[in-house]
Amino acid sequence: MKWILALFIVTIFLNGCKTQEEIAQGQMVENLNLQVSEAQKLTAEATVRMQQLEERMNSITGQVEESGHQRQTTTQKQIDELKAKLLVVEENNKTLNTDIASIKQSLEEQKAYLDKVLKSLTKISKAKPKKKKLSEYDAAMAAYKKGQYKKAKSMLQELIEKKKVKGSKRARALHNLGMSLYILKEDDQVLIYFSKLFTDYPKSGYNKNGLLFLGKSFQRMKKNEEAKQTLNELISRFPKAKQAKEAKGILKKL
Numbered sequence: 001m002k003w004i005l006a007l008f009i010v011t012i013f014l015n016g017c018k019t020q021e022e023i024a025q026g027q028m029v030e031n032l033n034l035q036v037s038e039a040q041k042l043t044a045e046a047t048v049r050m051q052q053l054e055e056r057m058n059s060i061t062g063q064v065e066e067s068g069h070q071r072q073t074t075t076q077k078q079i080d081e082l083k084a085k086l087l088v089v090e091e092n093n094k095t096l097n098t099d100i101a102s103i104k105q106s107l108e109e110q111k112a113y114l115d116k117v118l119k120s121l122t123k124i125s126k127a128k129p130k131k132k133k134l135s136e137y138d139a140a141m142a143a144y145k146k147g148q149y150k151k152a153k154s155m156l157q158e159l160i161e162k163k164k165v166k167g168s169k170r171a172r173a174l175h176n177l178g179m180s181l182y183i184l185k186e187d188d189q190v191l192i193y194f195s196k197l198f199t200d201y202p203k204s205g206y207n208k209n210g211l212l213f214l215g216k217s218f219q220r221m222k223k224n225e226e227a228k229q230t231l232n233e234l235i236s237r238f239p240k241a242k243q244a245k246e247a248k249g250i251l252k253k254l
Helices: 002-014 020-126 136-145 149-161 167-183 187-200 207-220 224-237 242-253
Strands: none
Touching: 136 149, 136 167, 149 167, 167 187, 167 207, 187 207, 207 224, 207 242, 224 242
């Protein structure tokens, strides 16, 4: 501002004498005044801009402060919500721990009960059951089922010869004895007991096997006529039996 005032004083001083040089200097002064005016104008614009910038900065600062306040409020709200959720989780954990403790106790009780039951079962399994003594008939049948034909033979002969069994049991004993003898290839004895089965129990289903193996024994003994008669009797009495089908196959070879 000092240099503007100096220019102004010079201008007043120079106006006293208007030589050509003075005119030129006056023109120069006007130019300087114009430049000063432009500078002042620019200064004013810069001042306005500075004021605008200050206002904008103040506005932004206010917004930042407001935003910070809102953010702080939001953050506090989130913290409060998290605390509430944490309390719920803690309560759930307490309930869960109580349930786990209850389940654990129940499992321990069940384990103790199962241990007791297992001990009882172990004692029972270790205790050897008393073997029930088989009757002579059941013992003979058991020996036959196990393929102990020699043993079964003597036991069955004992039952039949001493008439220790009757009815269907005797018919079965005759059948099993005849089969044991056939397997042991004692064909003479096979003829006796299968013939007795057929004679004493003509309607018994055991005769299907009895007649078939009686015929096979005759065949093995080269008594083909007796074999044919026996097998034909089988076919006649039991036409639908599988033994009859086998008998037909044997007859074709005789």
